[in-house]
Amino acid sequence: xxxxxxxxxLAAGTAGIAGVVGALVLRALRATSIGTQTAAVALVAVLAVxxxxxxxxxxxxxxxxxxxxxxxxxxxxxAIGVITSLLLGRRVGQASDDLAxxxxxxxxxxxxxxxxxxxxxxxxxxxxELEETSRRLDEARARERAxxxxxxxxxxxxxxxxxxxxxxxxxVVEALEDGVVDDPETVARYxxxxxxxxxxxxxxxxxxxxxxxxxxxxxxxxxxxxxLGDLVSDAIASAAPVAEAKGVRLEGHLDGxxxxxxxxxxVLRALRxxxxxxxxxxxxxxxxxxxxxxxADNVYVSVVDxxxxxxxxxxxxxxxxxxxxxxxxxxxxxxxxxGLAIARGLVEAHRGEITVRNQNGGACFTVRLPAAxxx
Numbered sequence: 001x002x003x004x005x006x007x008x009x010l011a012a013g014t015a016g017i018a019g020v021v022g023a024l025v026l027r028a029l030r031a032t033s034i035g036t037q038t039a040a041v042a043l044v045a046v047l048a049v050x051x052x053x054x055x056x057x058x059x060x061x062x063x064x065x066x067x068x069x070x071x072x073x074x075x076x077x078x079a080i081g082v083i084t085s086l087l088l089g090r091r092v093g094q095a096s097d098d099l100a101x102x103x104x105x106x107x108x109x110x111x112x113x114x115x116x117x118x119x120x121x122x123x124x125x126x127x128x129e130l131e132e133t134s135r136r137l138d139e140a141r142a143r144e145r146a147x148x149x150x151x152x153x154x155x156x157x158x159x160x161x162x163x164x165x166x167x168x169x170x171x172v173v174e175a176l177e178d179g180v181v182d183d184p185e186t187v188a189r190y191x192x193x194x195x196x197x198x199x200x201x202x203x204x205x206x207x208x209x210x211x212x213x214x215x216x217x218x219x220x221x222x223x224x225x226x227x228l229g230d231l232v233s234d235a236i237a238s239a240a241p242v243a244e245a246k247g248v249r250l251e252g253h254l255d256g257x258x259x260x261x262x263x264x265x266x267v268l269r270a271l272r273x274x275x276x277x278x279x280x281x282x283x284x285x286x287x288x289x290x291x292x293x294x295x296a297d298n299v300y301v302s303v304v305d306x307x308x309x310x311x312x313x314x315x316x317x318x319x320x321x322x323x324x325x326x327x328x329x330x331x332x333x334x335x336x337x338x339g340l341a342i343a344r345g346l347v348e349a350h351r352g353e354i355t356v357r358n359q360n361g362g363a364c365f366t367v368r369l370p371a372a373x374x375x
Contacts, residue, residue, distance in 0.1 A: 165201050214348075222263050222265075225259055225261055226264045228299060230257075232254060236290060242276060243279050243288065249288070251290065253291050254291070269342070275288065275303055277340055278304075278305035287305070303364070304363070308361060309361060309362055309363055312358075319341055352367060352369040
């Protein structure tokens with residue numbers, strides 16, 4: 001019993017000394033790297049175990065030979081432990097340095113890149129999170145750059161489209177004020193010009209307001225049940241005068257007329273914008289065909305024109321704000337490049353999608369609404 005008490009006291013004293021030494025060492029090394037502190041903790045643990053084992057053996061062994069043999073084994077094991085702890089500290093330090101460099105590259109807008117050396121699991125997970133964060137930041141930067149380009153284009157085009165009708169209105173008003181014209185017929189024509197230019201300005205302001213609502217996510221949809229046939233016929237009827245004035249044949253074909261649960265006015269505006277865009281880019285004696293029906297789980301409406309198609313490099317940006325591509329419209333045609341962007345926003349607000357592809361020498365725009373929107 002006495003020997004047991006003696007061993008307990010000896011073990012407790014050794015452990016206490018090791019704990020105090022370890023705390024003092026960590027306090028002294030608190031400003032150093034985590035690798036150095038990890039190596040120091042491992043060293044203290046190895047030395048504490050070795051010292052405790054040696055002290056206990058000396059208290060128990062009677063043979064000096066046995067004590068010497070144990071001492072040799074403890075020294076060898078301690079040396080291995082010290083080397084291992086140093087290697088562990090070095091590895092942790094290297095992993096920390098790699099993470100620090102990766103974090104700096106992340107902050108500078110670079111890519112984290114592949115890990116140059118294996119690291120502990122916790123640090124590897126942290127590096128993986130940094131890689132994911134870097135990827136998301138790159139995507140966010142790309143979106144921000146695209147939005148910035150889009151905003152600059154929008155400001156440029158809107159400035160142009162505002163300047164043109166304003167210049168016309170100013171010229172007419174100045175002519176009327178200066179008395180340049182006084183015959184009733186010319187005055188009436190000038191008044192008509194002012195009204196038409198004011199209508200163009202009002203349409204542009206309406207487009208900007210609609211675009212801001214779709215992009216801000218504050219679009220309020222008044223859902224109602226309406227048939228696809230009613231939507232398509234109303235869209236064709238609203239675009240028919242434009243097509244007739246340009247000499248473009250406008251036709252519609254439906255494969256059934258499913259009932260939709262949508263905001264009819266918003267979907268109708270999206271279809272009207274697509275139709276007007278197709279008519280604008282279709283030459284006289286050309287045609288615009290509207291087709292609709294059910295495709296798998298989607299209700300679809302396709303608008304196919306004979307306007308020569310869209311350059312392949314323009315297809316990814318055709319729905320961007322203020323994008324007009326290489327085939328810019330001629331002066332006098334309405335719009336500021338907002339129609340298709342508004343159409344996309346309105347369709348996506350219904351959890352649908354709008355796509356475009358070239359087909360048979362023309363462009364094919366397709367609006368799809370998910371089955372959940374069908375009644």
